[in-house]
Amino acid sequence: MQIPDPRTPLRMECDVLVIGGGTAGTMAGLTAAEAGADVLVLEKAHIRHSGALAMGMDGVNNAVIPGKATPEQYVTEITHANDGIINQRAVYQTALLGFPMIKRLESYGVKFEKDEHGEYAVRRVHRVGSYVLPMPEGKDVKKVLYRRLRMKKVRHTNRVMAVRVLTGPDGRATGAVGFDTRTGEFVTISARAVILSTGACGRLGLPASGYLYGTYENPTNAGDGYAMAYHAGAELSGIECFQVNPLIKDYNGPACAYVTGPFGGYTVNAEGNRFVDCDYWSGQMMAEVARELASARGPIYLKLSHLPDSTISEIEKILHGTERPSRGTFHENRGNDYRHDDVEMHISEVGLCSGHSSSGVWVDHTASTTVPGLFAAGDMACVPHNYMVGAFVYGDLAAKSALKFVAGAGSDGAAEPAQDQVDEAHELIYRPLANPDGPPQTQVEYKLRRYVNDYLAPPKTARKMEIALDTFQRMEAELASMGAKTPHDLMRCVEVSFIRDCAEMAARASLFRTESRWGLYHQRVDFPERNDAEWFCHVNLAKGPAGAMELFTRPVLPYMVPVEGFEFVALEPSPDDEAVEGAVGALEPSLSRR
Secondary structure, X not given: OOOOOOXXXXXXXXXXXXXXXXXXXXXXXXXXXXXXXXXXXXXXXXXXXXXXOOOOOOEEOOOOOOOOOOHHHHHXXXXXXXXXXXXHHHHHHHHHHHHHHHHHHHHHOOOOOEOOOOOEOOEOOOOOOOOEEEOOOHHHHHHHHHHHHHHOOOEEEEOEEEEEEEEOOOOOEEEEEEEEOOOOOEEEEEEEEEEEOOXXXXXXXXXXXXXXXXXXXXXXXXXXXHHHHHHOOOOEEOOOOOEOOEEEOOOOOEOOHHHHHHHOOEEEEOOOOEOOOOOOOOHHHHHHHHHHHHOOOOOEEEEOOOOOHHHHHHHHHHHHHOOOOHHHHHHHHHOOOOOOOOEEEEEOOOEEOOOOOOOEEOOOOOOEOOOOOEEEOHHHEOOOOOHHHHHHHHHHHHHHHHHHHHHHOOOOOOOOOXXXXXXXXXXXXXXXXXXXXXXXXXXXXXXXXXXXXXXXOOOEOHHHHHHHHHHHHHHHHHHHOOOOOOHHHHHHHHHHHHHHHHHHHHHHHXXXXXXXXXXXXXXXXXXXXXXXXXXXXXXXXXXXXXXXXXXXXXXOOOOOOOEOOEOOOOOOOOOOHHHOOOHHHHHOOOOEEO
């Protein structure tokens, strides 16, 4: 293919640009469109089956249903799960607005399980409160949302990949640059506000299988939004708090102990004994899993064989019919049957994901980033343990905040893209075409992610992470020499650059926090203890004026909900926290750079 002229791109324009058409992005697009905005959803795959929801979902992990649990209980649970390093106001939004969101999804046609009395059939997995709400037809949730998009005539483009967020002279977000992954056409989009909702960095570590795309997370999520936010000047937070999950040995999917727990399933070691008292995923639980695997009591298993046949049939219907339909085939080919075989479990590769952990783009309770006009939602926005309901809630909040920003900006249209930024993005996209016989993306990506496993995965040490940093910086030249011949190859090459950026962020943030915290997620053997006296704070990073990565701390905001073991002045929650204005700004802490 020919390299397009950077000065004659396909030009698009909108008021609100949503980058990423998964869970949060779909909701952001719907909210903006239903408010009458000129919105464009940009999706690098096909929006009908893109994002973490593409394969379906067996249920939601954080449904705060009135009468079943309270927002305060949920905020307390997540505060403990995140070792106190949390913006409670942001988490409270998910707890407060999650139930109205469930009702909204029901109005679209999404089904949630109810009991014989018509009550939501929530189940308990967390230590306090019942929040797990099954979705009997969860495999179709993205299809339902896609139908809603089409019905509301939400403008969207498929197979167009954004690579950089554009910014104006005043620092505000003004659009994006990308290309068509099927034709290779160069694209610029001018917008008055931008929402990033591109999901997790699921391709950071290399799976034990060695397959590049055999990841726990959706493998199309390569940290796109993390890298784009960073290069736009936004702060990121908690990047040292990795995502590590329990999964089925040799299979890229969750063991789903949290699904089977309410039915009587649980995790055991090779001796048949339980070793965790709660199957809710947390860094502490994963530290216990890692210790057991490394001991003489390993391997570990998901135990279901003691359950009645009728119960196992119900579990199979959930686990084999939704989210990972290939799971049943995997077990069948192995000759495994839950009725007499327990399921061997292992640990996933490392990734970055606020939805399951705490690493993402720094946002407040309105989904605003530190860049004016730039908003973030979903697994890439730093709202700890936000899961699917949180992604929907923050997609909605991001759209409302973007619309408010556009209204406050006056009648000026979208700004003309800055040509120097356009040229830089053009070089990033098309440079592999100038070297078609250079190292293929697959080889370079494998090498990069192999180094992540060898030197960055926990348990962490300073020396290993320093080697990782040296390697990631050295590999910038190797990334620049990659070869490509097709638009699809170009997409994969850009994704490798995103992964490299995320790897450097993860290494620098992990080196910066000289303590251990969040169990396995940030376990440093050279600093094995938690140190609240020095490190009860957020670690943030941003691109400095000279282009270098800078790290600094932000204090934890005072809590809204008092939590035993964490002494703060409690704030009164607003009766309508969604409408609170200035609360975060009034409490915005000063930076501490080290």
